Each structure stands twice: as C-alpha cells, then as structure tokens.
Amino acid sequence: MILAAATLAVLVALLLGVIRALRGPTVFDRVLAANAIGTGAIMLLALIGFLTGRPEFLDIGILYALLNIIGTLAVLKFFRYGDLSHPGGEEPGDA
Amino acid sequence: MSALSEVIGSMLIAVGAFFYVVGAIGIYRMPDVFTRMHAAGISDTAGAGLLIAGMMFLAGFSLVAVKLAIIMGVILFTSPIATHALAQAALHEGLEPVGVGNKILIGPGAHPGPEKIGKATTKKTRKPAKRAARKPAKSKATKRKTASAKRRTRS
Incomplete structure (x- = not known):
C-alpha cells in the first residue's frame, strides 16, 4: 500500500521533471531535469521491484545510477567544448 | 520484530516520497537554474535516501539490502558531482544567479x-x-x- 503511494509520488515527480525538461529556458535546466528524471527512474525501478516482488530490478537500478552521471557530464562537456574528445582546460576560443 | 521493521520502513518510505515530491515541485517552480539545483539536491539526498532506507528496512538483512546500499552510495557520490559540474558550466556560460546584486526576491517589485x-x-x-x-x-x-x-x- 505504502509502496504504491510512493510509486505514485515518484511518478508525479517524474511528470514535473519532464515538464521542466520541455519548458526549461536554458540547456542547463534541461540537463538538470534529465538528471532528476534519471534518479526518479532508479527510484521507480526499486519501488516497482518491491511492489511486484522482483528485486532483480535493483540491478537495472544500479546500471541506471552509473549511466546517469556519465550522461550528465558528457552532455555538459559537449555543450562547453563542442567535442567529447576535447582534452579540456583551455577554451576553444582562447587559443 | 519483522512487524516493527515493516512499520519503520513504511514510515521512512512515506517521508521519503513526501521529500521527493517537494524536490520535484521545487524543480518545477523555482525561478533559476541554481535554485532548481538546490531543489534537485533535496530530492536526490533526502527523498531518495529516505526511500532507499525504508526499502532496506523492508528487505531486512539480505542481498537486496546490499544492492540498495550500493544504489544509495552511487547516488550520494554522483549527485553533488553532477550539481557541481552543472553550476560550473552555467556560471561559465554567463548565467547570473537570481538575487545577485541586491535584487529583490520576494514581494512587489521583485526581480522576475x-x-x-x-x-x-x-x-x-x-x-x-x-x-x-x-x-x-x-x-x-x-x-x-x-x-x-x-x-x-x-x-
């Protein structure tokens, strides 16, 4: 019962995050919303795993948690340097 | 004993769901990228932490609790890293936080x-x-x- 209520709450949070990702005026709003949606997906996976008695979903949750940070940092680096293989440090416009 | 841990886990899950929704409302309602980061931090630490703690109480001592602890540790380590990178990128892009330079935040004449x-x-x-x-x-x-x-x- 409480697990269903928590699942509903996480779904509401995911909906708000999706709205922010669609409306966000800057790129960083969208990246922040994507990060929040990723965390919400992990929580949703764990709660549904408990709700249906299948705790194997937690492995997928671990995978999502590891992919979330990589995706966020990759998008931020791409929008800063325009290239994922850029070594960083100096700006492309400085040199 | 199991009934007690179930009650404690249910209460923790309820409080965690509340904090999670509060953080999501903050992500939706806050006026600025930096304030939205603050709200996302609430749902990432308090919300997710309490939800996972409650589920650990429900699971008891098992492999499931270890996996939940791994998820919690990964989230607790990566959320500040993502927030820091995001704030640094936003500041580097030239975004100014709302409230810098004696701008009024609340009430009539507030800085939109x-x-x-x-x-x-x-x-x-x-x-x-x-x-x-x-x-x-x-x-x-x-x-x-x-x-x-x-x-x-x-x-």
Whole structure:
C-alpha cells in the first residue's frame, strides 16, 4: 500500500521533471531535469521491484545510477567544448 | 520484530516520497537554474535516501539490502558531482544567479526570473501589434512576400 503511494509520488515527480525538461529556458535546466528524471527512474525501478516482488530490478537500478552521471557530464562537456574528445582546460576560443 | 521493521520502513518510505515530491515541485517552480539545483539536491539526498532506507528496512538483512546500499552510495557520490559540474558550466556560460546584486526576491517589485522576463517582453511586443491597424501587418506580409519572391529570383 505504502509502496504504491510512493510509486505514485515518484511518478508525479517524474511528470514535473519532464515538464521542466520541455519548458526549461536554458540547456542547463534541461540537463538538470534529465538528471532528476534519471534518479526518479532508479527510484521507480526499486519501488516497482518491491511492489511486484522482483528485486532483480535493483540491478537495472544500479546500471541506471552509473549511466546517469556519465550522461550528465558528457552532455555538459559537449555543450562547453563542442567535442567529447576535447582534452579540456583551455577554451576553444582562447587559443 | 519483522512487524516493527515493516512499520519503520513504511514510515521512512512515506517521508521519503513526501521529500521527493517537494524536490520535484521545487524543480518545477523555482525561478533559476541554481535554485532548481538546490531543489534537485533535496530530492536526490533526502527523498531518495529516505526511500532507499525504508526499502532496506523492508528487505531486512539480505542481498537486496546490499544492492540498495550500493544504489544509495552511487547516488550520494554522483549527485553533488553532477550539481557541481552543472553550476560550473552555467556560471561559465554567463548565467547570473537570481538575487545577485541586491535584487529583490520576494514581494512587489521583485526581480522576475528569466522566464518571466521573456514572457513580459513577448507580451509587450504582442499587444501593440494587436492594437495597431491591419495595414502594417499587411505591409509586413507584403514585405515577406517580396522577400520570398527576391529569394526565389536569386535562387
């Protein structure tokens, strides 16, 4: 019962995050919303795993948690340097 | 013993779901990227932490609890890293946090957020277009037509 209520709450949070990702005026709003949606997906996976008695979903949750940070940092680096293989440090416009 | 741990786990899950929704409302309602990061931090630490703690109480001592602890540790380590990188990138891009430079935040005369500024300017530009006669609109349309015709002739 409480697990269903928590699942509903996480779904509401995911909906708000999706709205922010669609409306966000800057790129960083969208990246922040994507990060929040990723965390919400992990929580949703764990709660549904408990709700249906299948705790194997937690492995997928671990995978999502590891992919979330990589995706966020990759998008931020791409929008800063325009290239994922850029070594960083100096700006492309400085040199 | 199991009933007690179930009650404690249910309470922790309820409080965690509350904090999670509060953080999501903050992500939706806050006026700025940096304040939204603050709200996302609430749902990432308090919300997710309490939810996972409650589920650990429900699971008891098992492999499931270890996996939940791994998820919690990964989230607790990566959320501040993502927030730090995001704030650094936003500051490097030139975004200014709302409230810098003695801007009033609450009440009448408050500094509107970036969205409200955009909305106000679009409304100001839209209203005189409605009040004005249809002639300038027609002239604009004709200009567009002529421009498109020029483009066609150029191409």
